[in-house]
Amino acid sequence: MSADLNPTFGKVLSGYSPGLEYYSDWGTLPLFLSVADQVHRIVPGGDFHLANNVTWNVGIGFGLTPSGDRLLYKISWRGKAKR
Numbered sequence: 001m002s003a004d005l006n007p008t009f010g011k012v013l014s015g016y017s018p019g020l021e022y023y024s025d026w027g028t029l030p031l032f033l034s035v036a037d038q039v040h041r042i043v044p045g046g047d048f049h050l051a052n053n054v055t056w057n058v059g060i061g062f063g064l065t066p067s068g069d070r071l072l073y074k075i076s077w078r079g080k081a082k083r
Contacts, residue, residue, distance in 0.1 A: 018046040021059060025068070039068035053080040 027033030045059020
């Protein structure tokens, strides 16, 4: 059983799957970096399903700590080989 809480969103953006990614660098074991030197990022974005075997993933990331980049862009392509 499933419920679609927003049926309009699915119709307008069919072929798009939203997502939220988290990236971090805490340092190495056994000693982690100080909190000020750690890198934490949130990247909202999603997948555009362009064809049966091709997906384009995009996102704009935001740094949550002073170290590292404050803004980043993420783009990737994925494809499956036909057998």
